[in-house]
Amino acid sequence: MTKRLQVYEGEGVVVTFDPNVCIHSAVCLRALPSVFDVRQRRWIQLEHASADEVVAAVDRCPSAALRAVRQGQPREAAAAVDAARVQISVKPNGPLLIRGSVDVTREDGTVVAKESCALCRCGATGTAPFCDGSHNRIGFRSPS
Numbered sequence: 001m002t003k004r005l006q007v008y009e010g011e012g013v014v015v016t017f018d019p020n021v022c023i024h025s026a027v028c029l030r031a032l033p034s035v036f037d038v039r040q041r042r043w044i045q046l047e048h049a050s051a052d053e054v055v056a057a058v059d060r061c062p063s064a065a066l067r068a069v070r071q072g073q074p075r076e077a078a079a080a081v082d083a084a085r086v087q088i089s090v091k092p093n094g095p096l097l098i099r100g101s102v103d104v105t106r107e108d109g110t111v112v113a114k115e116s117c118a119l120c121r122c123g124a125t126g127t128a129p130f131c132d133g134s135h136n137r138i139g140f141r142s143p144s
């Protein structure tokens with residue numbers, strides 16, 4: 001079942017969170033714990049940091065489950081991405097991290113356009129072909 005997109009509006013910035021593609025790396029929790037706190041009922045509290053701090057933290061999200069859009073202007077980080085170059089990196093004991101605009105074709109032939117995403121390497125995901133963090137649950141280890 002697809003989970004709904006979460007939208008958080010702050011001063012000068014809007015953050016969205018797509019729980020369907022989060023890989024539970026906890027990078028956001030470490031980057032800006034005053035804003036991203038899973039112990040809170042509303043786990044993103046934008047009022048605890050500046051828009052610049054929020055955007056910097058969101059830019060570190062490896063799966064792009066978190067996205068930030070500055071209100072009234074295009075996101076600088078997105079504008080800085082070279083559309084002609086896609087970056088792929090292997091997360092140890094985790095997914096393939098894709099940075100850049102890609103079209104992902106599912107097994108059934110449907111195409112999903114993504115700005116960035118994480119592709120499952122362990123085979124345990126419930127949101128194939130995207131990583132859903134299940135590699136942590138099963139203790140996946142990268143082939144050496």
Ligand code: FES
Binds near residue numbers: 119123125132134135
């Ligand atoms: S690599 Fe993350 S769920 Fe498979």
